[in-house]
Amino acid sequence: MALEHAILVSLAERAASGYDLARRFDKSIGHFWQASHQQIYKVVARMQTSGLVSSIAVAQEGRPDKRVYQITRGGRSLLYEWSRTSTPTERLRSEFAVKVRGMQFGDPEAIAADIHTHRDAHQQQLDLYRADEIKNFPHPDTIDPKALGAYLVLRGGIRYEQGQIDWADEMLELLSVNAVPTPRSPTHRDRTGQLL
Amino acid sequence: MALEHAILVSLAERAASGYDLARRFDKSIGHFWQASHQQIYKVVARMQTSGLVSSIAVAQEGRPDKRVYQITRGGRSLLYEWSRTSTPTERLRSEFAVKVRGMQFGDPEAIAADIHTHRDAHQQQLDLYRADEIKNFPHPDTIDPKALGAYLVLRGGIRYEQGQIDWADEMLELLSVNAVPTPRSPTHRDRTGQLL
DNA sequence: ACAGACATGTAAAGTGTTACATGATTCA
DNA sequence: TGAATCATGTAACACTTTACATGTCTGT
Numbered sequence: 001m002a003l004e005h006a007i008l009v010s011l012a013e014r015a016a017s018g019y020d021l022a023r024r025f026d027k028s029i030g031h032f033w034q035a036s037h038q039q040i041y042k043v044v045a046r047m048q049t050s051g052l053v054s055s056i057a058v059a060q061e062g063r064p065d066k067r068v069y070q071i072t073r074g075g076r077s078l079l080y081e082w083s084r085t086s087t088p089t090e091r092l093r094s095e096f097a098v099k100v101r102g103m104q105f106g107d108p109e110a111i112a113a114d115i116h117t118h119r120d121a122h123q124q125q126l127d128l129y130r131a132d133e134i135k136n137f138p139h140p141d142t143i144d145p146k147a148l149g150a151y152l153v154l155r156g157g158i159r160y161e162q163g164q165i166d167w168a169d170e171m172l173e174l175l176s177v178n179a180v181p182t183p184r185s186p187t188h189r190d191r192t193g194q195l196l
Numbered sequence: 197m198a199l200e201h202a203i204l205v206s207l208a209e210r211a212a213s214g215y216d217l218a219r220r221f222d223k224s225i226g227h228f229w230q231a232s233h234q235q236i237y238k239v240v241a242r243m244q245t246s247g248l249v250s251s252i253a254v255a256q257e258g259r260p261d262k263r264v265y266q267i268t269r270g271g272r273s274l275l276y277e278w279s280r281t282s283t284p285t286e287r288l289r290s291e292f293a294v295k296v297r298g299m300q301f302g303d304p305e306a307i308a309a310d311i312h313t314h315r316d317a318h319q320q321q322l323d324l325y326r327a328d329e330i331k332n333f334p335h336p337d338t339i340d341p342k343a344l345g346a347y348l349v350l351r352g353g354i355r356y357e358q359g360q361i362d363w364a365d366e367m368l369e370l371l372s373v374n375a376v377p378t379p380r381s382p383t384h385r386d387r388t389g390q391l392l
Numbered sequence: 393a394c395a396g397a398c399a400t401g402t403a404a405a406g407t408g409t410t411a412c413a414t415g416a417t418t419c420a
Numbered sequence: 421t422g423a424a425t426c427a428t429g430t431a432a433c434a435c436t437t438t439a440c441a442t443g444t445c446t447g448t
Contacts, residue, residue, distance in 0.1 A: 009298030032293035083302020089317040097228035102205030103345040106279020121285040149299035
């Protein structure tokens with residue numbers, strides 16, 4: 001039900017069409033929960049059936065009509081009740097970590113390259129978050145209570161990205177120290193029998 | 197296919213029954229990818245059909261028979277090829293973060309309590325990781341190449357858990373500074389929720 | 393006697409991804 | 421003319437969770 005909750009939070013902030021929601025799930029709320037437009041249309045339709053949201057059709061000039069969804073009282077009340085139930089602790093789930101874990105069965109150079117790529121991607125995301133922080137929260141001591149949640153998750157995102165970068169740096173450092181011995185010798189063959 | 201890869205990594209390290217795999221997915225490999233025994237039995241059966249693993253029935257005394265799975269050459273080769281393809285960058289996905297984000301629509305005290313709970317859970321996991329580190333990797337300068345992957349992901353796990361703890365502390369600090377209107381009398385509580 | 397570990401599954405429901413589908417307007 | 425944005429979906433498939441199912445042996 002996490003997607004329902006994410007949609008409710010987003011609609012509680014502001015009414016939106018399915019398309020708008022899909023774009024928000026590419027940014028803001030999507031930094032912490034992703035969803036495709038296909039999934040959003042399906043789930044938001046179901047949420048209307050169960051009374052959590054209502055919708056009105058809006059005609060537009062020069063653009064297709066859209067259906068704008070609003071959160072209902074029932075939706076707000078569900079959101080409130082949800083906030084009072086404890087969220088089970090989440091565990092890490094990372095295909096990247098599985099790959100690193102199994103590095104002895106793979107190509108160390110390719111994996112090192114992948115670590116580099118990951119480092120760059122997380123650096124990029126960190127830069128975006130930092131810009132967002134400077135733009136929207138220049139005075140951390142006096143945060144508008146309505147924006148406090150957004151600020152706190154932004155801080156979490158920043159910490160997460162920085163953590164990923166630091167981890168990547170540690171791995172690359174350890175890989176260069178514990179370097180795999182002399183790769184280019186003709187006696188070394190990979191599993192398919194090809195020379196390395 | 198991430199579960200297949202995780203199973204291949206686990207079986208490459210050591211042959212195992214479905215039951216053994218399920219237990220490993222509660223620990224070691226499971227720190228980074230979770231799976232239930234139902235899912236494991238299903239997927240490992242499929243992997244046998246596609247030739248990635250093979251199995252032999254093993255009779256045991258005083259215990260039910262078991263089916264022990266081994267990785268095949270095809271499995272090792274797939275693992276190797278997989279290590280050479282780049283893993284798409286993973287994004288954060290956290291119901292907990294969604295809840296914090298929407299805190300203005302919920303019960304601030306309940307959410308603060310949830311943050312405490314999360315802090316404690318991550319502290320516990322961190323303690324387990326630290327113990328693992330001291331026990332299995334007392335000399336980080338000279339890591340057995342075969343254990344390097346396991347060490348690197350352990351370091352990642354440690355950084356992740358510490359990051360979650362630090363984030364929780366920052367949130368609790370900010371919540372007490374940007375305090376929501378007049379809570380109950382003894383307003384000062386430490387991180388474990390005890391009165392000061 | 394009962395709980396817990398060992399051992400392996402089926403079935404149903406829910407969640408998420410990928411492929412396919414359509415059609416209008418705006419900007420280069 | 422062609423790409424991008426706006427706008428909304430269906431269908432098939434893959435993955436994950438939850439509930440149900442069975443039976444043995446070991447230790448308290």
